[in-house]
Amino acid sequence: xxxxTGDTVMLIDGTANIIVIGTKGWxxxxxxxxxxxxxxxxxxxxxxxxxxxxxxxxRRRIRDPRLKxxxxxxxxxxxxxxxxxxxxxxxxxxLVAEVKRRLSTIDIDAILDSGYIEEFIEDNPYSLFPxxxxxxxxxxxxxxxxxxxxxxxxxxxxxxxxxxATFNSFFHAAEDHYIRWIPATVLRMxxxxxxxxxxxxxxxxxAVTSYHPGILPTELVLSIAAAREGxxxxxxxxxxxxxxxxxxxxxAGVRLPTLIGGVVGIVGGLVIGQAAVEAxxxxxxxxxxxxxxxxxxxxxxxxxxxxxxxxxxxxxxxxAAFLGLYGMILGLLLMxxxxxxxxxxxxxxxxxxVSFTASDxxxxxxxxxxxxxxxxxxxxxxxxxxxxxxxxxxxxxxxxKEKEKGEDHNDKE
Amino acid sequence: xxxxxxxxxxxxxxxxVIMSIIGVGVFNxxxxxxxxxxxxxxxxxxxxxxxxxxxxxxxxxxxxxxxxKTFPEYIQEILGVVLGKILVFAISCYILLNLAYExxxxxxxxxxxxxxxxxxEVIIFALILVCAYxxxxxxxxxxxxxxxxxxxxxxxxxxxxxxxxxxxxxxxLLPVGSDIGTKFTRMIPHAPHxxxxxxxxxxxxxxxxxxxxxYKPVAWGLIFVTGFYTLVSVIGxxxxxxxxxxxxxxxxxxxxxxxxxxxxFIERLxxxxxxxxxxxxxxxxxxxxxIVTYSISKVINSKEQKQFALPLMMFIYYLALQxxxxxxxxxxxxxxxxxxxxxxxxxxxxxxxxxxxxxxxxVKKSEDF
Numbered sequence: 001x002x003x004x005t006g007d008t009v010m011l012i013d014g015t016a017n018i019i020v021i022g023t024k025g026w027x028x029x030x031x032x033x034x035x036x037x038x039x040x041x042x043x044x045x046x047x048x049x050x051x052x053x054x055x056x057x058x059r060r061r062i063r064d065p066r067l068k069x070x071x072x073x074x075x076x077x078x079x080x081x082x083x084x085x086x087x088x089x090x091x092x093x094x095l096v097a098e099v100k101r102r103l104s105t106i107d108i109d110a111i112l113d114s115g116y117i118e119e120f121i122e123d124n125p126y127s128l129f130p131x132x133x134x135x136x137x138x139x140x141x142x143x144x145x146x147x148x149x150x151x152x153x154x155x156x157x158x159x160x161x162x163x164x165a166t167f168n169s170f171f172h173a174a175e176d177h178y179i180r181w182i183p184a185t186v187l188r189m190x191x192x193x194x195x196x197x198x199x200x201x202x203x204x205x206x207a208v209t210s211y212h213p214g215i216l217p218t219e220l221v222l223s224i225a226a227a228r229e230g231x232x233x234x235x236x237x238x239x240x241x242x243x244x245x246x247x248x249x250x251x252a253g254v255r256l257p258t259l260i261g262g263v264v265g266i267v268g269g270l271v272i273g274q275a276a277v278e279a280x281x282x283x284x285x286x287x288x289x290x291x292x293x294x295x296x297x298x299x300x301x302x303x304x305x306x307x308x309x310x311x312x313x314x315x316x317x318x319x320a321a322f323l324g325l326y327g328m329i330l331g332l333l334l335m336x337x338x339x340x341x342x343x344x345x346x347x348x349x350x351x352x353x354v355s356f357t358a359s360d361x362x363x364x365x366x367x368x369x370x371x372x373x374x375x376x377x378x379x380x381x382x383x384x385x386x387x388x389x390x391x392x393x394x395x396x397x398x399x400x401k402e403k404e405k406g407e408d409h410n411d412k413e
Numbered sequence: 414x415x416x417x418x419x420x421x422x423x424x425x426x427x428x429x430v431i432m433s434i435i436g437v438g439v440f441n442x443x444x445x446x447x448x449x450x451x452x453x454x455x456x457x458x459x460x461x462x463x464x465x466x467x468x469x470x471x472x473x474x475x476x477x478x479x480x481x482k483t484f485p486e487y488i489q490e491i492l493g494v495v496l497g498k499i500l501v502f503a504i505s506c507y508i509l510l511n512l513a514y515e516x517x518x519x520x521x522x523x524x525x526x527x528x529x530x531x532x533x534e535v536i537i538f539a540l541i542l543v544c545a546y547x548x549x550x551x552x553x554x555x556x557x558x559x560x561x562x563x564x565x566x567x568x569x570x571x572x573x574x575x576x577x578x579x580x581x582x583x584x585x586l587l588p589v590g591s592d593i594g595t596k597f598t599r600m601i602p603h604a605p606h607x608x609x610x611x612x613x614x615x616x617x618x619x620x621x622x623x624x625x626x627x628y629k630p631v632a633w634g635l636i637f638v639t640g641f642y643t644l645v646s647v648i649g650x651x652x653x654x655x656x657x658x659x660x661x662x663x664x665x666x667x668x669x670x671x672x673x674x675x676x677x678f679i680e681r682l683x684x685x686x687x688x689x690x691x692x693x694x695x696x697x698x699x700x701x702x703x704i705v706t707y708s709i710s711k712v713i714n715s716k717e718q719k720q721f722a723l724p725l726m727m728f729i730y731y732l733a734l735q736x737x738x739x740x741x742x743x744x745x746x747x748x749x750x751x752x753x754x755x756x757x758x759x760x761x762x763x764x765x766x767x768x769x770x771x772x773x774x775x776v777k778k779s780e781d782f
Contacts (some may be wrong), residue, residue: 336562
């Protein structure tokens with residue numbers, strides 16, 4: 001029976017006992033490129049559904065005996081393997097203990113994805129903003145562990161969790177550290193600008209056109225008014241119609257097979273966009289506004305984080321429709337008031353922007369060169385010093401001299 | 414690790430000082446300066462700023478005597494429980510009044526420039542509702558909001574001021590220093606108008622781990638405020654001259670309105686500036702509002718300050734709606750800031766310090782900063 005289910009049976013001459021060795025193998029998805037966090041430059045391995053593969057992927061990046069993997073099982077019926085990974089002398093013991101404590105409080109019959117865990121151990125589950133980072137990339141997990149964070153790997157899902165997560169870290173892509181620092185900084189800034197745009201563009205448009213047309217130059221006001229001529233709705237309704245259409249298209253596109261997905265684009269882009277304008281339901285400027293918003297929202301690297309922005313965008317649309325620019329700013333202040341309260345496992349969500357130390361700002365909106373980031377950021381690490389800057393050594397001991405010009409060379413000889 | 418301490422860092426203290434003093438009054442302050450200080454208003458402003466820095470140092474000295482305690486706590490030691498509580502309650506009422514004034518003044522500005530047809534009640538209610546939400550988060554939330562909004566507020570503001578510099582006529586500032594004595598005496602009663610909010614320092618130092626380290630941030634904060642006021646008054650007087658600046662209620666907004674940046678797709682900058690100026694009103698209110706909720710919680714001996722935010726919000730709302738219009742509001746303001754404010758800003762802290770010194774309360778020497 002054991003042989004038939006894939007185990008190996010070992011019979012030894014002269015003994016009465018049989019040893020059954022568990023050598024079951026099962027089909028597992030191989031390691032493939034992460035679909036949600038693709039990079040151009042950098043490792044292209046992603047986590048897979050097999051927990052052991054995942055831990056091995058991280059271990060390959062941290063060959064330190066102090067890398068700990070504490071295993072536990074959660075789920076009264078599913079007995080899902082959960083691994084807590086951290087580097088012993090970098091991660092603060094309090095943080096590790098807190099993660100273990102929160103995990104041990106979970107009592108549920110089955111864990112099917114790390115999303116279950118996330119919801120159980122988050123600081124504020126009622127917040128729109130994710131306070132735990134989910135990632136498919138082993139290099140991201142390794143980088144987080146080196147910063148003194150703690151990773152949680154869950155069996156049967158390619159998404160590992162990283163705690164604590166900050167507002168700032170959701171704007172970072174893995175690639176930022178693999179490409180050269182100047183483009184990385186510019187790209188990061190663009191991402192922050194895109195995040196802001198995706199939040200406020202429709203609200204700003206509504207506020208300005210319906211409350212304060214005076215702050216725009218006369219020509220622009222006239223062209224907006226001309227474009228809006230014949231549109232029967234106020235700007236809010238117009239914005240809501242288009243935004244909702246866009247969100248529907250997006251939602252439809254996510255789950256469709258790729259072959260049909262293209263059709264959604266055609267239906268959405270051409271038919272709805274073009275036809276709605278021609279039918280006079282929305283103005284062409286509104287289409288541009290929604291398109292800018294959409295593109296901006298796609299450049300936020302983290303999916304669940306961009307969802308928070310999506311919802312806040314609608315809140316801002318309403319507050320701008322209600323009180324103009326004033327309402328929009330109040331909406332943003334409300335969001336800020338919420339963000340400063342949030343914490344992720346004891347770390348302020350907005351750090352290092354709040355209660356900051358200047359050295360932590362090196363890896364936020366900008367990404368300074370590696371050799372300038374000598375310390376581990378965020379102040380959550382025990383062992384602060386990350387590296388020693390040897391940059392000056394390179395200049396001092398340059399072995400390869402610039403080749404002198406051929407003519408001079410000949411003269412000397 | 415779980416950093417849920419009710420502490421503020423020195424940097425946050427500096428930001429609190431700046432953001433609590435600079436409020437919506439900035440638009441009006443140029444008017445006041447030009448009216449009483451004439452073309453030398455900016456010199457008087459600088460001088461007053463320096464005096465207030467030393468005043469703030471007295472606040473710190475008082476707090477240093479009682480490390481780890483906040484003003485509402487140690488005033489009960491100095492004056493006795495009953496008298497201390499009455500005083501704290503009086504201060505809370507005064508700050509509430511102050512906040513209501515601030516809210517209403519902003520509402521009037523906003524109605525004039527941003528939302529002419531929206532009812533006053535709605536503008537006020539929306540603003541203080543958001544404020545109450547932040548104040549419920551405690552001192553940490555307030556300090557962090559202030560910390561983050563500082564660059565968001567001032568960088569665009571300075572950027573907007575710069576293109577208007579060619580419009581300035583600095584000869585309006587001449588002759589420097591003529592008849593400065595009388596101008597000074599006329600100006601002094603209006604000092605609280607500019608520097609109200611400085612008394613908040615007294616409360617916030619108590620949240621620092623080591624109050625001895627408060628000197629530097631407080632000094633820097635006040636230097637920034639003084640510099641800002643001086644710059645604004647130089648701009649106001651330089652752009653319009655002392656006489657015409659007196660005629661406008663908000664000379665600074667007129668100055669900003671007149672700025673025209675070629676090639677920019679925004680034509681009237683005053684609307685933009687005013688909408689980001691919501692932020693400063695917001696921070697002025699939350700810094701004061703937190704103090705009120707905190708003080709009340711100390712008066713009633715309650716551990717939490719959260720639950721007082723919403724009921725007290727109603728008071729602000731009610732008080733803010735009392736003046737019939739702008740003229741009555743400014744009459745009100747004149748009365749409050751000339752007499753009431755002076756008592757709370759200058760008299761009470763100094764008297765408290767004297768009593769503490771005479772009764773030899775608290776830690777005597779704490780110069781180890």
